[in-house]
Amino acid sequence: MEIRHVDAVAVRRDLDERFANAQKWIDSREYCLVRVESSDGTVGWGECWGPVAGNRELVDEWVAPWLRGQDPREVERIHDDLVFRLRSAFHSYVPASVVSGVDIALWDLRGKLAGEPVGRLLGGRRRDSVRAYATGHFFTDCDDFSTLRERVVEEARGHVDAGFDALKNKIGLARHFPWGREEDVELVRAIREAVGDDVRLMSDANHAYDAADARWVADRLADLDVHFFEEPMPPEQFDAYGRVNAAADVPLAAGESWAFTEEFDRAADAGAVDIVQPDVTSAGGLTSARRVADAAAARGLRCLPHVFGTPVALAASLQLLSTLPGEPMLEFDRTSNPIRRRLVSDPIDNDGNGVPVPEGPGLGIEVDPDAVEEFRVGEAGR
Numbered sequence: 001m002e003i004r005h006v007d008a009v010a011v012r013r014d015l016d017e018r019f020a021n022a023q024k025w026i027d028s029r030e031y032c033l034v035r036v037e038s039s040d041g042t043v044g045w046g047e048c049w050g051p052v053a054g055n056r057e058l059v060d061e062w063v064a065p066w067l068r069g070q071d072p073r074e075v076e077r078i079h080d081d082l083v084f085r086l087r088s089a090f091h092s093y094v095p096a097s098v099v100s101g102v103d104i105a106l107w108d109l110r111g112k113l114a115g116e117p118v119g120r121l122l123g124g125r126r127r128d129s130v131r132a133y134a135t136g137h138f139f140t141d142c143d144d145f146s147t148l149r150e151r152v153v154e155e156a157r158g159h160v161d162a163g164f165d166a167l168k169n170k171i172g173l174a175r176h177f178p179w180g181r182e183e184d185v186e187l188v189r190a191i192r193e194a195v196g197d198d199v200r201l202m203s204d205a206n207h208a209y210d211a212a213d214a215r216w217v218a219d220r221l222a223d224l225d226v227h228f229f230e231e232p233m234p235p236e237q238f239d240a241y242g243r244v245n246a247a248a249d250v251p252l253a254a255g256e257s258w259a260f261t262e263e264f265d266r267a268a269d270a271g272a273v274d275i276v277q278p279d280v281t282s283a284g285g286l287t288s289a290r291r292v293a294d295a296a297a298a299r300g301l302r303c304l305p306h307v308f309g310t311p312v313a314l315a316a317s318l319q320l321l322s323t324l325p326g327e328p329m330l331e332f333d334r335t336s337n338p339i340r341r342r343l344v345s346d347p348i349d350n351d352g353n354g355v356p357v358p359e360g361p362g363l364g365i366e367v368d369p370d371a372v373e374e375f376r377v378g379e380a381g382r
């Protein structure tokens with residue numbers, strides 16, 4: 001058994017209405033998928049975090065020639081060899097999104113070749129459905145704060161009506177609007193008042209604050225019984241995270257911007273967070289995300305993976321979540337995304353407050369070739 005074809009598949013779609021978090025306005029969704037085919041014609045799909053540019057060229061021109069001819073069942077060996085080779089090539093930086101896309105595709109392929117869902121190969125399923133929290137409540141174009149607050153509250157009510165009992169909202173308005181930390185807290189308070197005390201709330205600042213503002217906001221989020229406070233500061237500020245986390249009554253969470261076990265170890269050493277959030281498309285794939293989850297559990301930290309991608313990322317995350325100890329939650333992106341809705345023949349949806357783990361072999365999804373062609377950009381085969 002050997003790998004015959006490796007291709008980057010770029011998909012993209014403009015959105016009708018843009019939205020923002022504290023980092024950026026989002027007016028399109030684009031992804032670099034990875035398609036790996038073995039010598040018997042079995043196909044595995046993976047997904048890289050970030051823009052198509054860079055990911056596509058590395059997969060097609062650098063990874064593919066090296067990967068062809070290797071045994072697709074040796075996923076962790078390939079993961080580690082690829083990291084080693086990329087470090088040699090780039091010295092100060094390993095493009096973790098590329099490792100991730102390739103690694104997820106190989107796990108999908110390995111599962112399909114074995115006739116087993118990936119969760120079973122990752123150590124065994126503990127659950128068939130994962131409690132989900134609705135991610136949304138982004139910022140929209142708006143001139144006055146009360147209108148923005150009303151939109152966010154209306155969205156929160158809609159998620160609760162759809163069966164969710166856990167929600168995550170965005171804070172960090174100051175980058176885009178003439179409002180600041182007071183309005184950030186006011187958004188959370190308005191959601192809390194609208195949905196009541198029985199709904200679990202989380203807040204995500206996407207690096208908006210310095211340590212002083214992070215502490216100020218953390219105190220107020222704790223008063224509103226917020227379950228975790230995500231990425232208050234830029235992710236490389238491990239020491240500041242450690243100080244704020246030690247002082248705060250709300251647990252800090254971060255990890256979507258960290259990759260590989262070494263970076264998560266550094267965060268754990270600094271006491272940066274109580275909750276780690278590896279993203280399978282950027283942390284180094286399922287191989288690294290599982291290692292991060294194991295290390296977190298050994299140090300008393302909770303692992304709640306970050307998810308903001310296509311059904312490939314969603315299914316891979318569900319496979320990992322099916323294996324984690326405790327009571328993990330799925331991040332379930334509710335923003336507008338035609339690709340997420342249509343890329344697979346059987347869309348992944350919530351059933352009340354949970355999302356079922358796909359049952360089939362590999363990631364358990366069937367990527368629809370017609371949908372791929374509909375969303376595909378750039379040269380076919382590139």
Ligand SMILES: [Mg+2]
Nearest residue numbers: 204230231256
């Ligand atoms: Mg986040």
